[in-house]
Amino acid sequence: MKRFIILLHRYLGLGAALLAITLGISGSLLVFRAELQSEISPDSRPTLATPVSYQAAYAMARLHYPHADISLRLPENSRDSIQARVRSKGQPDITLWLDPVSGRILQQQDSNAQGWGWLHELHARLLLPEGKIWVGCAGVLITLVLLSGIIHWWPKNWSKAWRVRRDKGVAILVSDLHRTAGAAMLLLLLLSTLSGLVLAFNQPLRDWLTPAKQGKPGKHATIQPTGQRLPLDVLIQLVRTRLPEGRITGINISARSDKPVEIRLKMPGEMHPNGSTLVQADPYQGKQLRIEKTETSNPWRRVSSWALVLHDGSFAGTAQRVATALTGLLLMLLGGSGVYQWLARRRKQAAVRTAGVAAGIAGP
Template identity: 45%
Template structure:
């Protein structure tokens, strides 16, 4: 059985090695995206004196009148990310939290980290690439389990040995097995959670159907006979009263006049780093149209919070993020060392055939 196991492990790894290498490198960098963006100057520094919400919306609308956009908030004082949507144009704007000034404005997909995210999630191949990345996640889980089973020693005193004086191929083989064994649980988790996220729509729909969940009807704002939208800060305050103790994460501002203002919150104890609790507000009257704390969200949303937190490392803070980055580096090494072993074995076989005496 071990022979068939190692053969399947070898050729599955070779087949998916390049894709896994790309996913591993991009994922290791994305784990620390906020810190790296700040170091590179792509996002402005934090400020302890945040500006009013309406001033942020006014800054976006002054540059892009009539646009729909969202404002994403981190911890208090962090820079604000505006994601803007217009026909044929999507942009990412960083706003200074102290002045509301637009610090950077770029088309979505143009930054280095947008490129890395597209590489990690879709291998730069669109929807087909997303399915391929999900399949690679499942393959990674299989490789992690099969490699661990193959490594599992009969004598534990030899479990962590490295044959340093037996040549480069055997040393690389030992390093490959040992690093794979040490990183196996993290790689298994990364593979399964990554596959879940790639195929989340059909999986989530199936989970919601299983629990008998039916999506409620869309809410609509009532256009007044006269007057316009209420100030954004007043609307946020009205919604905050329905989410006591929660932190505002996102404001979605729709250009269509009958669309409500959608506010996303993170309640104490929520697992998702961006929260999954929502309040919909009529932007004209200030009436609360729908309040959906996370415990009343669709069943699949609650599962997704666990999955997303595990995959990005946010569930375990900086320690888990560091471990995931190391696991990504280990995966890159495994892809390279596995290919090296296969090439070295082929060279040895060819050398053996050449040296064999002619009959």
């Protein structure tokens, strides 16, 4: 039986190696995206005497993209640039970085064509239209490799369980490091892989586990566009007055004039990094139409929020983020060292066959 497990581990690992390398290195970099992403126009940050204007940022984005849905992502530090995601039907998404006081466009790029957007699409979807399903399948494959690997490693003699032989050549050294590192970090590897599986299969799992009449997102209310729209800063102040304990993280403005403005907040106790509380407001009358605390109303949202913070390292501060990044690097190294071992085994077998043929020719 163990021989079968060893073969299963070897060939599943060989098939998953490229995916493990790709997901491992991209995930490690994305954990520290905020630190590694270059700052944009630091001299444009506001002083204490210059108030932030979310309306100015929105007005500039709307001026350039009058028929698009616009989502503003608000930074934790109000002096940082505001990020706007622009979505137009039939067109690739555009990301704008906007001055938080004047609304001036500091930088613009195709959201998924380059840089960090491209790296995120690689990690989350492998750059494929239905890539989340393929990433989920890769996660299943990697999970099987990890579980078969621990069975393969499980020693009869525990005194040799963590042995790393440095005097037996490179192939033996790589093999020992592969086994011991995989065993030592198994729980973190499984945590990262299984949380990624939940995120990749989020929609089908939610549909399966959530009762038909529960957990469905609320429909947007339809409003009557009358008069001038209120500035976003006024709507934000109204929400802050109603929910002072929450931090506003995003604002979604539809291109349609009869749709409410949706404001996203992170409330105390919510796990999702961007929060899960949604407030719909009438942009003409300033009335609050709906408050939806999705982590309370939808149990599956709590599961997916937990999966996200465990997967991206945002739950337990810097220590967890470092551990998450190291786990991704280890996954990459395990994939690469597994391929190296397979190639070394092939070379050794070829050398043995060559030696056997040579011995047969030289014999009587």
